[in-house]
Amino acid sequence: MPTYKAPLRDMRFLLKDVFKAEAALSEVPYYTQNETHTADLADQILDEAARFASNVIQPLNMSGDAEGCTVADGVVKTPAGFKEAYKQYAAAGWTALDGDPEYGGQGVPHVIGNAVSEMMIAANIAWSMYPGLSHGAYTALKAYGDDATKNIYLPKLLAGEWTGTMCLTEPHCGTDLGLLRTKAVDNGDGSFSITGTKIFISAGEHDFTDNIVHLVLARIEGAPAGTKGISLFLVPKFNVNADGSLGERNGVVCASLEHKMGIKANATAVLNFDGAKGFLVGQPQKGMQAMFVMMNGARLGTGMQGLGLGEVAYQNALAYAKDRIQMRHEPRMDPAQPADPIIVHADVRRMLLTAKAYNEAARALTLWLSLSIDIEQHHPDAAKREEAADLVALMTPIAKAFMTDNGFTSTVLAQQVFGGHGYIKEWGMEQFVRDARIGQIYEGTNGIQALDLIGRKVLGDGGKKLQKLSGMLQAFIEENEGNEDLAPMLDALGKGAQQLGSLTMVVGQKAMQDQAEANAAAVDYLRYMGHVTYAYLFALMSKAALEGIAAGNDKDGFYKSKLQTAKFYYAKLFPETKALAATIKAGNETLAVDDVVFGIEREVVSA
Template sequence: MENYKSPQRDAQFVAYELLGFQKHYESLGYGDVSEDLVKAIHTEAAKFADNVLAPINQSGDQQGCRWDQGTVTTPDGFKEAYQQYIEGGWPGMSHPEEWGGQGLPYSLSTAIAEYFSGANHSWAMYPGLSQGCISTILAHGTDEQKARFLPKLVSGEWAGTMCLTEAHCGSDLGLLRCKADPNEDGSYSISGTKIFISAGEHDFTDNIVHIVLARLPDAPEGTKGISLFIVPKMNVSEDGEVADRNQVQCGSIEHKMGINGSATCVINFDGAKGYLIGQANRGLNCMFTFMNVARIGTGLEGMASSEAALQGALAYAKDRVQFRSATQRDGTAPADPIIVHPDVRRMLLTQKAFAEGGRALAYYCMQQVDISQANKDSSDVQLAEARLALLTPILKAFLTETAQESTYYGVQVYGGHGFVKEWGMEQLARDTRICSLYEGTTGIQSLDLLGRKVLGSKGELLKIFLQDVGAYCQSMDADETESKLRNTLVDYVQRWQDLTQYVGQHAATNPDELGSAAVDYLMFSGYVSMAYFWLQMAQTARKQLKDGSTEVDFYKGKIETARFFFSRLLPRAAAHAEAVKAGSDTLMSIGEGMFKVD
């Protein structure tokens, strides 16, 4: 939406007042990353997002991308915006200085990515994919591969993608058929077709580096036989310069429900030269470096959409005059702004609770990534990685599912105008719909959380996080309101433990119990996790008011939104718990013939 404004004040609140980022950075050796520097970076990022990206969001949706004989032209202004992005030094913020980056914390570069996505989801897809490509080469590439590809990726001169999906297999990567045959020079000949490749072809850069999953000739079946390859669109010489064209072609682009300014491509590899990255047949393990970056990024997209929907709906609700207030806010007016009506407040507060609660959860996860990357204490790193393992699927799935509700309310607050394209809300709803689908659907994230992370660790990953929650609840200095919220949270933590034990016991004798419980279990986990952060935000806000802050409305807004979340949104978790306990029989006892409608 063109009236989008990057939420700098709330970002500052979460980072510095709630999570103590100054001490966090100092403890990791980022002593020169001061609060003033961070504010300056956020300010410049906000200028770029609000003044460059937001104005071309709606036109980008209307124009879409154009495909012609393998080339893709992005909407007007997109390429020029990308050049400003490069000139601003944004691509390499958190990457090592030896490859041309600025060596700043992951959390700093990722936080401002929210602004870009909130302003223009489609445009933000392009540089977002490059970040995962860079992280994968950094983590698993050889020294030669790093020297050949990283400098121009980090500078933004080249872009990157990941190529997983094939037409016959979506998330079931064990079925993929893309082949990799060895060449005499140590490279590989990659053949096959990948679909749904975001930013797979565009006019931003003169080279695109694809990270591709494929099978070696002697590879075992299933996921254990997948290897990972670097396959550039343009071949690259040993000194890192563009050479001749590789056998990589964009066969077509998809015509989609949303994010029309983002090119979603069919990519054909016809004996393209590629380079093995990591160990043979261990490609899926390496790809998870990319996937985890992408999943956190997708969760941020959901949170950014909730923020954008709130901003649009709030502005409209303050301006739109309809009906008299039941409590006669203005007895002389024929009608009042719709923000006075309780049901409109319900929708706005839901958006606010999800956007700001999601920001706290996301920043906390970014903080854990910082620790995992820069902390010298192995025990601290292990704890951070354990927290991330549990929270990443929650972050990705819960923030994108709640974004569907937030953008739905964005349309709803506008009424009939929300259904009309010129207001921008229907575009936001369409663009956001993809977030709960790519990088692993909600169902897949839920199976990962419940099956691999919780039950797979025998409850250890959950135990670590719940101990954090319990320790905070025991130590907090709470007033009467916060004491009630705390006691409610403690109750839900116990329910979380009981629910986990219940599912574990039933899944041990019937594997279908796991799949039938997974999504409701994740949503339960999401509501309780967000309650933990809303409790912290309420206490932080109260302390600021007690210390005499003049930002009374801002901090009271935090306290009241926390009360709203605990009273009206957290009880949804109880319904999800009941659905979990309904068991698999309510799903699996229905024969396929019973689905017929004729």
């Protein structure tokens, strides 16, 4: 059975040596007032979270997958031990960790909260989604709820007494929410009657808590078609009295659970709303805006699923590769054995290092963005908030798509290290692959992330956010000119960043003639920019590692290992950009094929 040990040393390296989180957060009174900005507190929290992850929820990961969730008469049963683990998690205060102290939260920075989240995902992704979805609901309600609503619901969510969900998808619409049909009828008493069917609702029904708070996109009767006519509603499973106590059961029922490839221990519900009582969150017909507040956090959270699963898969593949003996390698590692541990073989190392490099860069991206979210939300200087917000907006689709794509790749490679045993359930590696696959699909498919990046985030503002990023990279390169150890990386990074600029120009100009040109380049463009981002982060990490070595602090070789991983990344993974540059330039020409290629007959009419 797989094991998991939280990568605490790696996290501390990023927080302390690379991003200097305590110094950054000390500019933010929201954190300093409760002294939640300190590295000492972070250390304690991470230690404690690591224990919970490894000892409480990781042992439930395989049994949860085997048992799955069941539903009878609308009542969902989660796998053995899941409910008890959740109670323990809530009782220990983890659900309140980075919540606002005004509502009972502990006010810990998101950069720490997300480091904790990575551990929970790695230990048991299906379990982690129950509190994870609540966190999204908390965020949206906090941003758009009125005071009365916030005062009742936010403390319950932060205490973990209730959980939350996001109800967006319907059978006929996922990406294209403008098509949604769930309707809301104004009851005239401040409430609405919500009727419709929502599918793919993660953690949509369960037995963890007394109540569940559904955030539901619906169209108020008479509202316009399309996304402009959509509003966001709060629909509790049990109606809530003014004092916060539970009233009658509301008209929302779990009709069934989906049978899925993975994340089987999370209840993915079909929810029928039949005149359920709901309350408007935010302004009418501004539901998409509120939803995106929820989605942006969820997208980084989904990206982190790629990281968490990539990490746990890597750890177990590494252990297997050290233990499994098969074939010889010269010089022999252990002549007393009839063969050498497979880790001596170059291709096994290639697979392990690929996962290792993707994990370490993804962790760096996660914590960089999380720290930026802390700045964006709470820094007293508006200019710093805007700068951070721009970075988060630009990087969110990359964090979601690049991290889940690479995470999937990492789980597949880690499975491959096991040979035939990787295909057998008992070893647990195939579960990581199945669990990782969903990250590329939900919260907006990775193709949609790519359209968001190139269309909205890059071309949408005339390249301003991208230019800020390029400026940051350029400044870093110039600052470190003359650093001989970094020079080869900085050279490759500079060329990559420069080519990213020219590719953006090429695609942008073609897209002015034909929008399909941006769409055709989008996925490859996102991967290109993801690699430039990772190259920057590896250079940052290498710089910190070199400083650690120069200061004589590398007795155990940790910093050296960071440098070697960075060199591997530049030599073996970053060159994918060479292929991507070619396919981006190739554009839409070979995609805009005649329909005969697909055997379609169609009638085309201009809008």
